[in-house]
Amino acid sequence: MSAVHRANTWDISDSENESEDIKSSSCVTLDQNTSINESNTSPPSTQAEDSSISADGVKISGRRRRRREEVLEEREAKERRREEKDKLKEKKLQEQQRRKEAAERLNLLKPENFIKSLTAHIHAVLLQDAGCDVLLRNLDGLQWRNQIENQGLPNSIRWTQQALQQTEDEDKNEVIEEDQVLMVISHNELEDMVMSHKTVTNQSALIGEMYEGSESLLNHLYKYLTTTAGKVVTILAIISHQQRSGSWGEDDLDLHLSQHRLDTEELLVHLQLYWNVAVHFLFGWQEVTDHVVALTKALSKRPYKALCGAPDLGFCMNGSWSAGVRVDRDGHGLAQVWTRQIQQLNRVSPAMAKAVTTAYPSPSLLLKAYEELPSEEERRRLLADLPVVGGAKERRVGPDLAGRVHRLLTSQNPHLLLD
Known part of the structure; x- marks a missing residue:
């Protein structure tokens, strides 16, 4: 407690x-x-x-x-x-x-299309001759454009072409005048030109100088050539002759030129040397028409020929038939080149060239085969018995082609004819 x-x-x-x-x-x-x-x-x-x-x-x-x-x-x-x-x-x-x-x-620019852009300008003075109807009918029949005019060189026929629109800045309706001009004269007009030239020569005028007081066709021609540069004038003299001869002799000239042969020759030489004007003697308006048609066709072919000669177009057009053979880096295509080389010879078909190149795929192999043969005759006939595949019956290359191929590969003469 x-x-x-x-x-x-x-x-x-x-x-x-x-x-x-x-x-x-x-x-x-x-x-x-x-x-x-x-x-x-x-x-x-x-x-x-x-x-x-x-x-x-x-x-x-x-x-x-x-x-x-x-x-x-x-x-x-x-x-x-x-x-x-x-x-x-x-x-x-x-x-x-x-x-x-x-x-x-x-x-x-192809001739068949370019000719549609050409227009033949015929001077109205030529209509006074009834033979001019032949020319007009032929031009209308060919559906070529022609026009009657009353200016320029009298008795002349000239050509113009519709310019091709290259760019937007160029005028589509631009007209280009050709440099070729024909001057059609009759027998009497030729004599007037001869007398006019003789008169000027007798007055001790300078060669090629025009006589102011003369109104002949010769004076009109001189004025036209002086004021117009770059023109090529050709005179067609119509001679009335029932039978056409192959060449002019002294008798024909004496007959048709009324004893003015020497004066006429002097005029022709003067026109040719100092004015570059050629004179052709024709028999009737049919030959004049043929000359006009031929010249029109030549003018239609000129642009295309000039374009083909240009470096940007080249000689050959595109196409498998004209193109070369393509050879790759690995050599693919050389066999076709070898075949083409044989095929360039005259009268050599593709089957015959193929037979040669099949037996000898390269030129070196064929040359080696030539060297192994002892005689020249055997070398020339080496390819003769080669079979040619194709055709209805069997055939061989033959000794002709065999000899030409041998000459092609072994000859040292550059001027030797292979055929």
């Missing part, structure tokens, strides 16, 4: 109160430390969480930015590819248009 009492007494003692105060203070201290620790521990976790979120946010935004840049780059690349494709397509269309225009121009 005393122990219990002492315990109870201890419970209510002053020291107990102090200890309780200490406990309470210690508890308070622990509680504060706990709260401090909790306060110290909670912000780092929150900051770390915030930092991780912000870091994740930066990563996400960086990925989005990179993704956006990649999308922009892909879009720009697509735009560039689209622009390149459009440029290539436009270039291809322009090339096709250029080829189409070139083909159209080439087609227009």
